Amino acid sequence: MFALVDAVSFYASAEKVFDPAIRNKPVVVLTNNDGCICAVCPIARKLNIPKFQPYFKVKGYLAKHNVVIRSSNYELYADLSEKMMNIVGRYCDNQYVYSIDESFLQFTGFKRLVDDWHEYGHNIRLAVWREAKLPVGVGFGTTPTLAKAANHAAKKLSGYNGVAIIDNEASRQEILTKMKVTDVWGIGTRLGKKLQLMGIHTALDLANCNARDMGRLFSIVIERTISELNGIQCLSWDDIKQVKKEIFSSRSFGKRITHIESLQSALAAHCNIVARKLRRQKSLTKRIVIFASSSPHENNYYKKFFMHDFAVATSDTCIITKAMNYILPSLFQPGVRFYRCGVGAIELETAQFMQMDMFNINKDKPELMACFDKINNRFGQGTLKLACEKSAVSWQMKRYFLSPQFTSRWRDIPKIYCK
DNA sequence: TCTGGGGTCCTAGGACCC
DNA sequence: TCTGGGGTCCTAGGACCC
Incomplete structure (x- = not known):
């Protein structure tokens, strides 16, 4: 016997947990950059609000019906x-x-x-x-x-x-x-x-x-x-529990990017995420793909990707980021208004049976990465990162309707008032 | 001002090799 | 002279899920 347990419109329900005032109201949650609607609570569903429609197209309709709008609060959902x-x-x-x-x-x-x-x-x-x-x-x-x-x-x-x-x-x-x-x-x-x-x-x-x-x-x-x-x-x-055969991390930017430093910062963040996911499922990657593009909704759609093969499969953030930095100048083009970028690990193999290369010294530092993960898991992702990731201000996503970080920030902790 | 998510897997077709 | 088989890898695009 199998069972599947899942939440009713999880993101919308999660928004209601610490905010009883909206429990009986229609609530929708938007995707990254407040782009599309990705969760519709049962009350809002009765208004026939379509999922995965661009937000700006249904903005008026939502306002008319007093629908509560929230940006994705991943820290809370996690x-x-x-x-x-x-x-x-x-x-x-x-x-x-x-x-x-x-x-x-x-x-x-x-x-x-x-x-x-x-x-x-x-x-x-x-x-x-x-x-x-x-x-x-x-x-x-x-x-x-x-x-x-x-x-x-x-x-x-x-x-x-x-x-x-x-x-x-x-x-x-x-x-x-x-x-x-x-x-x-x-x-x-x-x-x-x-x-x-x-x-x-x-x-x-x-x-x-x-x-x-x-x-x-x-x-x-x-x-x-x-x-x-x-x-x-x-x-x-x-089969269900099978480890992933490929792992991607990609994101569109809060605003268009035209500087190589910003693109580097974003791609470094994706390298970090992909490497962390690899380590979590005990995989190594033999090949990665690095990609960036302008908006497909605009003219002169620019889209490019590069592959990089590793002599020895790896899950080391430093090695993967180094490969990205090597590719970066070919990917970037002055004048392009970049809209999105990402990193993918394809051709994964299990860390258990690592195939070494006779002529290449393995440069992985598993102890360092284990320490890196331990600190970030304990104090929050981003506590330790590579210098070239810099800060995300230039490309951070838009979240105009973000609820407080109820569970992950001291000043946002829910307050209960007693008379 | 101007707006448009993110992740994973599968398949068909072509290139290339022996 | 000219034709013919079968496998692997690569790539782009399609499809699905939440």
């Missing part, structure tokens, strides 16, 4: 996420945190312990609400894809009230019939349209297709999805 995951983790010895607000649980040998999954799911919901003030949905299923489907039912279909279970043919049919095919995990709008033309409208329609034929027609992904919808497990626990 803390609340950790808190939520710890609570959920108490209910299963086998948890995988899949994204900032989702975690998969795998229950093996729980038959004797749990005789009512429904009650168990509600216990999880109750605990998260009581301790973290976050609403979550819980979906149980015999495969990861069915757990995802049940989670969808728990949150979006009427009559489930936050918990849904697919553990027999009746419950499977009932839920899949009520789901649109595009609500299935792995089926997006593009594939959805093609399927509609084939007369496949609901999740059950899709489940009833021949997996092999559909696989030939589309891809291996859809083949696995169909099997999983039929209770045949294709995604093993190890």
